[in-house]
Structure formats: structure tokens, C-alpha cells
Amino acid sequence: MTSTTFVPLRLAGRPLAVKVAAVFLGSLFLAASSWIEVPMFPVPMTMQTFAVTLVGALYGWRLGLATVLAWLGEAALGAPVLAGGAGGLAHFAGPTAGYLAAFPIAAALVGWLAERGWTAEGRLVRNVVAMLAGNAFILVFGTIVLAGMIGAEKAYTFGFAPFVLGGILKAVLATATIEAVRRAKISL
Template sequence: MLLAQSRFAPASLMGKVGLTLGAAALIALSAKVQVPFWPVPMTLQTMAVMGLAVVLGPRLGLAAMVSYLAAGLAGLPVFAGAAAGPAYLAGPTAGFLLGMAAAMLVTGHLAQGRATLGRGLAMLAGLATIYVPGLLWLSNFVPSERVLAAGFTPFILGDLVKLVVALMLIEGVRRITARR
């Protein structure tokens, strides 16, 4: 059973909606913690998305990511920086954001019922799911020989560290709640 659904969320529709909206808010907050790079800023979103995918599973994780994207499309300033609206999703980071939605499905599905190592491997698969469409879309904005330098090389080490931190947080909370 999924961690959040089995320990924290009620089985009711309202409980799931509340959990989904809370997760979308966490994704928005993680976008605001950033190191400004161009054309793609470094944020804590990969940590939030991967952690939420493991905890919520594929369906609620995807619902949270879609809610986050819908809030940004509607004009709420949830994206990195102060940007919002449809124009932001036509910019250089759009592929990464859409990859995060796909990563919710991939990571959430692969992590179900797995132990710590399996969850970590699911997160790595999710990270690849973010990078592939992200780099492909970014190639519309930077010359192809600079795509890796603009959208991969400065980020990969930090993303791997964020995955380890997310995994440690998940395991810590799981152990604390298992004692109760």
C-alpha cells in the first residue's frame, strides 16, 4: 500500500483532494527555492516530485503535478521565479515540467511495494523521465551542441543528491510512523 494513503490520508475523496492540493503546493514551494541559472533554474522541484511520486503513487502524484501546472497556467505565480501563465509553458523549462508529470507516473508505479533500494532505482528512472523531454525541448532554445551544458551538466549532481535526501526523508518518516 502507498505510504501516504496508508498512513496519513483518509480514504475519502475529500482526503485525496486535500492531499493532492497539498502536494501541488509543496511542488510550488520547491520551485521557489532556486539557484538562478539560464535558461533553466536549479530548484528543489526534482526532490519534491520524486519524493511525492514515491509517497503518493502514480495517480495522486500525477494529479498533484497536473494541479500545479494548471495553477501556473491559470496565472498563479507557482513556477520558478515570478513567471506564470501559458507563455511560461512555451519557454525553455516546459519540457522539464512535462517530464515531471510523466516522472510522477513512472516513479510512482515503479516504487510501489518496493524497499529502499527499489524506491531509489524508481527515482533514478523518474529522473531520466524528466531529463529526456526536458533536453529535447530545450534544444529549441539553445544550439544542440550546448544542450547538455545548459540543461544537464550543471544539474545532474545536485539532482542525484536531492534524490538521496528525498529517499532518506521518506525512510525516516516511514520508520518513525512504523513505531506508532
Template sequence: MERNVTLIALFAALIAALGLIPPIALGFGVPITAQSLGVMLCGTVLGAKRGTLAVLLFLLLVAIGLPLLSGGRGGLGVFAGPTAGFLVGFPIGAFVIGLTVEKMRVGNLAVIAGLAAMIGGIVVVYLFGILGFSFVTGKGVGASTTIMAPFIPGDVIKAIIAGVLTQALYKARPASVLSRA
């Protein structure tokens, strides 16, 4: 129990720390942040339940006003802004990622974790993000999808990184990858 609480807090801190990394511009000018990589790692490393709890803890800290989101944002206002759907999608995405890694026991862990991160961290999170953006801005779902689409290549890169990091951690310390325990 104590180990679980520690890991949940540690991964919530990891998401926050990744938000401190300045945005990196892809070759075609779209800035990407590292924060969603933390969400992906919550699922691939901690599994469905613990990964979701880590993301929920992070969001609770944001909600009480800590400036932990990329760009130093925090407070309840971020949950009413154009990116609020992504925040809602984060814990659901972490759950889907963790569940996928837990259930897919056959094959290369880097590939499984990378694909799980793409399913939960891109498909699921973007579903909520696009719908939330559409709702808040009043733009149609098609227009919102067009606006968000340029950010997907950066998230694919993060999903691949999550897969590689999860595999490396599993090789170094198999017991530390709780999604495989």
C-alpha cells in the same frame, strides 16, 4: 476520496513552496532549486496516480498565471520557453516514480524510493527537458545534453533526499505513504 483530494492539493502546494527556496549553488557553481524534489516526493509518497494528479494541479496553477515556478515565474509563456520540456516531464516523471515504488515491494524503502526518484525524476524528466530545450533553442540534442548535464548531480542529491524522507515518513506513519498502501 476527500483525503485523496486533500493530499493532492497539499503536495501541489509543497511543489510551489519548494520553489520559494532560493537556488543553492553546488561546489562547481551550478545553481539547483528544490522544486523538483517536490515532484519526486509526489511519486514516492502519493504513488503513481495521486502523484501525477498533484503535479498536474501544480502545472494548472502555473498555466493560469500564478508565479509558482522557481524564480516567481508562471503563465502560459513558461510552457513555450527553453525549460518547457521539464514541465511536460514532471507529471510523467512523478508517474514513473510512483509506479516504481508501488511495484518494488521488497527491499529498503529509502533505496527503492531513491532509485525510483532517479529513474523518473532524472532519466524521464531530463529526457523531456533535453528534447524540449533542443526543440525551443534549435540546438542539437548532444549540445542540449551537454548544457543540462551539470544540473544532474543536484538532482541526484534531491533523489537521495526523497528516498530518505519517504523512508522516515513511512517509519513514523506507515499509512501516510500511499505508494506503499
């Protein structure tokens, strides 16, 4: 890691118990973000992409990936951690499948960028770009998978276009959150 590295919670060198607790707390945060929802069909608008990118930036790529996978594992087991308090394997085969599959990769991508200084102090533009990259990956991958189910035109209309502005706003909000964490000097 370089001197410009910024992974706010600095979990990499922490004891295993702290990392396990962070994964647990992160999965609760992801679940809570799922319950903040604007019902839409076939894909609801939630705060999930905000939480996924923020977890990646705060935890780093490895622990961010592990946290999102743990949350998806909870969902697969039927825990009510997805949009609308849903859970179960059906969501991994339905219209949201591609978005769900993209979440761990996006968390890892943003975490990887954070570890390389993209979210470092004084790098607001890079920070926003890192968050946008995570959001864009989720949106594009999810839309491609959705297109295989309902066709490209409908996937664009219902699974991509309505989410672009929200993705931009969530990227800015995630950047502001990272700046607030930095200024508060929060660490586990």
C-alpha cells in the same frame, strides 16, 4: 498491490475529500519547492524534481500525477508557483517547457514503481533507483525539448550537465525522506 507495496500516505482507499486535500497540499509543496532556486540560464536549478518524485512515491501514480497536473494547472493560470514565483503560459513554451511537461510523467513513473515495491522497507537501492529514474526522465526529456530551441550542444551544456549531480543528490534526499516518513509512520 503486493505485501511489499509502500505508498507511505496510503491515499488510494481514502475518501475523496482526503484525496482533494492531499492534492491541494501537494501542490503547495511543489510550489514551495519551486521557490528554492539557484538562478541559472536558461533553466534555473530548483527543488522541483525532488518534490515531483517525492509526491509520486508518497501518493502513488494516480494521485501523484493528479497533484502535479493540478500544480501545473495553477501555473498555467498564472499563479506564482514556478521557479522564482513565476506563473503563466509562457513557461510552457519557453526553455523550461520540456521539463514542465516531464514532471507529471515522472511523478507517475515513481508512483508506479512505489506501488510495485521499489520504495518498500529494506529496498534502499531500488528506492534510490526509482528516484533517479524520475529525475533522469525529467532531465533527458527537458534537454531534448530545449535542444530543439537552442541546439543540442547548448542544451547539454546549460540544460543537462549542470543538473546531473543535483539530480543524484535530490534522489538520495527523496529516498531519505521516504525512510523518515516510514519510520514516523505518517499517514493521512
